[in-house]
Amino acid sequence: EAGVTQFPSHSVIEKGQTVTLRCDPISGHDNLYWYRRVMGKEIKFLLHFVKESKQDESGMPNNRFLAERTGGTYSTLKVQPAELEDSGVYFCASSQGLEAYEQYFGPGTRLTVT
Amino acid sequence: AQKVTQAQTEISVVEKEDVTLDCVYETRDTTYYLFWYKQPPSGELVFLIRRNSFDEQNEISGRYSWNFQKSTSSFNFTITASQVVDSAVYFCALKGIYGQNFVFGPGTRLSVLP
Numbered sequence: 238e239a240g241v242t243q244f245p246s247h248s249v250i251e252k253g254q255t256v257t258l259r260c261d262p263i264s265g266h267d268n269l270y271w272y273r274r275v276m277g278k279e280i281k282f283l284l285h286f287v288k289e290s291k292q293d294e295s296g297m298p299n300n301r302f303l304a305e306r307t308g309g310t311y312s313t314l315k316v317q318p319a320e321l322e323d324s325g326v327y328f329c330a331s332s333q334g335l336e337a338y339e340q341y342f343g344p345g346t347r348l349t350v351t
Numbered sequence: 352a353q354k355v356t357q358a359q360t361e362i363s364v365v366e367k368e369d370v371t372l373d374c375v376y377e378t379r380d381t382t383y384y385l386f387w388y389k390q391p392p393s394g395e396l397v398f399l400i401r402r403n404s405f406d407e408q409n410e411i412s413g414r415y416s417w418n419f420q421k422s423t424s425s426f427n428f429t430i431t432a433s434q435v436v437d438s439a440v441y442f443c444a445l446k447g448i449y450g451q452n453f454v455f456g457p458g459t460r461l462s463v464l465p
Contacts, residue, residue, distance in 0.1 A: 246394075270452060279355075280442060282452035293452065328396060330453075340453065342388075342396040 239263070241343035243329050249349045255317040258346045262311070262331030268292075269312050270332075270340060271304060275325035286312060319350045353378045355445050355456035363462045364433050372428045372459045374443030380404075385419065385426045386444040386453070396442070402426065433463045 242261045250256050262269045271283040283302070284294040288309035297304070301320070306312040316323055326347050330340040354377040364370045376385065387399040400410065402419050410417045414431045430437055443456040 272453070272455075274458075277458075279457040280444075280453075280455035282454070285452055296452070326394065339401070342398075344393070344395040347394065 241329055241331050241341050243327075243343040243346050245346060246344065247347045247349070249351065250319055251351055252321055253318045255315065256319055256348060258314045258316075258327050258348070260312045260314070260329030260331075260343060262329070263333075263341055266331035266333045266341075267309070268332040268340075269306060270330040271312070271314055272328040272330065273325050274328070275322065280328065283314075316348070319348075321350050324348055324350045353380075353445050353447065353454045355443050355454055357441075357443055357456035357459050359459045360457070361460045361462070363464060365464050366435060367432050369429060369431050370433050370461065370463075372430075372441050372443075372461065374426045374428065374456060376424050376426065376443070376445045378424075378445060378447065380447045382448045384446045384448070386446065387417065387426075387428050388442045388444060390440040390442065390458070392439070399428075399441075430461075433461075435463050435465055437461060438463045 241263055244259045248256050267288050269286040272280050274280045282296040284297055284304055285292045286306045289306050303315045326345045328345045329343040332340045356375045358373055383404045385402045389397040389399055400417055407419050407421055416429045418427045440458045440460045442458045444453045446453050
């Protein structure tokens with residue numbers, strides 16, 4: 238069974254540009270999460286989808302970030318316009334079930350904003 | 352609020368030494384889960400262990416062992432006879448039974464020198 242996949246693995250963009258990160262969860266997992274680790278700090282929660290609905294987006298830093306999960310399958314996280322402080326590693330995770338203590342993480346996308 | 356503290360930012364040891372990574376957590380939940388993840392240089396998050404709050408038995412898996420002390424809110428991780436391949440960033444994480452997202456510590460970077 239394929240794990241959580243993320244694309245691209247690395248993205249380098251200039252300040253002000255737009256970037257879209259993609260996450261494909263494990264097939265059948267209703268729960269999808271986005272996290273990010275900025276500049277050696279802790280990994281922080283961004284948001285949580287249950288199927289196509291946003292269950293919790295309390296961790297989204299500002300309105301430059303837009304997450305979607307059309308059809309309840311893959312998810313995209315768009316940053317527009319990107320700022321220098323957005324640089325970091327963006328992780329996606331998925332899980333199955335209501336309690337969902339087991340989250341499977343993807344390899345992450347390293348975003349560098351110059 | 353939930354919080355995870357990993358006081359050691361970086362640790363360097365020589366191969367074959369034992370090393371303990373500290374993790375202290377804060378939560379008001381009476382039931383919760385604790386985790387350790389490894390992030391090798393390749394970037395992905397590798398699950399190491401999950402511990403339920405009502406199970407204080409220590410666990411050993413090969414060269415890895417975990418010491419859960421509920422009285423001191425600590426969940427320390429020991430690597431015995433460290434190897435170069437153990438070099439990575441290690442994250443301790445907490446998840447409430449009712450909440451869906453993880454709260455991660457800032458990570459400890461372990462360097463094992465040959």
